[in-house]
Amino acid sequence: MGSERVRLTALYGGLLLLAGGLLTGVVYLLVKEGLYSTISVAVNGAVPAKRLDELSSATPAPFVSPCPLPTWQDARLASPGPLPPAVTRGMTVTSRVSDAVENAALERLLTVSLLVLAAYAVLSVVLAWWMAGRVLRPVAVITETARRLSGEDLLGAPPGHSPWGRIALDAPPGELKRLADTFDGMLGRMERLVSAQQRFAANAAHELRTPVAVQRAAAEIGLAGAPDPQRVARIRAKLIDVAETSEKIIEGLLLLASCDRGLAERRPVAVHEAARRTAEALAAEAAERGVTVTVDAGPMMVSGDAVLLDRLLHNLLANAVRHNVPGGRVEISTGPDGIEVTNTGPVVPDATVPLLFEPFRRLTERTHAPGEGVGLGLSIVDSIARAHGATATATANTEGGGLTVRVRFETNP
Incomplete structure (x- = not known):
């Protein structure tokens, strides 16, 4: 200096x-x-x-x-x-x-x-x-x-106090003013990322600790002594269910990590055809829940990974179907403007909507009910979208509850 x-x-x-x-x-x-x-x-x-x-x-x-x-x-x-x-x-x-x-x-x-x-x-x-x-x-x-x-504990601030200072330069517009504002914006993004990483680590540890605790309890208590065949069968089914849950969590975490590294190869993908296939695959589950799925598949080509884009569409539709109400509806459309999925369901507060894209974030607390999911659906959607140079946003519906999720791609082949 x-x-x-x-x-x-x-x-x-x-x-x-x-x-x-x-x-x-x-x-x-x-x-x-x-x-x-x-x-x-x-x-x-x-x-x-x-x-x-x-x-x-x-x-x-x-x-x-x-x-x-x-x-x-x-x-x-x-x-x-x-x-x-x-x-x-x-x-x-x-x-x-x-x-x-x-x-x-x-x-x-x-x-x-x-x-x-x-x-x-x-x-x-x-x-x-x-x-x-x-x-x-x-x-x-x-x-x-x-x-x-760089010299202090960024995550050790007292409750209600942020260790992330801001420059807030009071100066007329110019190169240094833009530099200071850019640095303030970078600090804001870093603070959000570090906070999200902290929540992610805590939530991941909690989600993985629960299945391990259940498996340990089933093995130590359920199989103690000389259990009869029926009891062994119940414990076996419970262990398999817990193992599947753990496998989904690990698979979701690995998918998030792979998307954050970017795409190794890009190929033209017909998103409208993938949307039709995904809707057909979830038709039985939607009918079982009493949810109507409507597909408006306009032509849409995207340069990217076909497997990841299929997973993006599957997560969008699966969330829309599972977080719905009996007699509700789901509408998915594709076209030059991107992908849009609208569903009915519980009313979502506006302040909660951005948090749903964080890993293990849900509208309500998890009850570990069958088919409840692990809270990685929209976070995986957001990660796949960013890997393709796209942005995923959501807004709460004023009528009928639920969400409208949009994925906008900047460039198409």
Whole structure:
């Protein structure tokens, strides 16, 4: 930080000093160029010829000026015939007086200019140092904020207090203002990501610990002693069900991790055909729950992974069917605008909608009922969408409850 300020000070001060030196030199040359002629005209106009004749008679020796004579004197000298002695002596006196005045004026001008330039140089350095500090202040704040965040426990803040500071730079619009605002936005995203990661780790540990605890209890208690065949069969079925739940959780976590790494290969995928196949696959479950599924499959081609896009559509429709009400409906449409799935169901608060895209987040607490799911459906949808350069959003329906989930793809093949 100090070195950057010194560099900017040297740059600003050097430029100001250079500009002051050039200005002083130009002024000096311009004044010197026409100073003799100006002084000669002034002297001839102020001192009468008779007085010049008297002054010239007292001059011990004639003086020949190295500078060019004024224009009117050149014209007289160029005229035929000799000049009168009085005129000659007057011209000599004028030349000597003009030279003396010129030298004195130039010396005074040069002395004053150098003094002013020296004061200007000192003032330039001071102003450059102050200006560099003002310009680099947001950078210093950003550096200090980053150093503080890297040197403290980001997740150890007291309840109700966030360790993530913000710059909140109060400055007019400009490059540094945009830099500070961008850094604030980055801190906000980092805070949300770290908080989501913390919740994800806690929820994943809880979800995986429950099946393990059930398996342990079934093995230690249910199979203790000499259980009869019926009891062994029940315990066996329970263990298989718990193992399937654990397998779904692990599969979902692995899918989230693979999507976060991006796509290794892309191929054109007919999303509208995949939507029809998914709706047909879930038709029996929808009929069992009394839910009507309507498909409006407009042509839609996406460059991506066919397996992942099938999983995206399956999660969208499965969530819409399972989190519905008897006699409810599900509508899915595809087209140039992307994928849209609308379903009826319980009323979802607006503040809860964005949280449903986080892993293990549900509208209600989990009861471990059969077919309840593990809370990874929409988080997997969001991860697959991001892997394809798309965005997944959801809004709560004002009529009939439920959600409307949209997946918008930026580029299509």
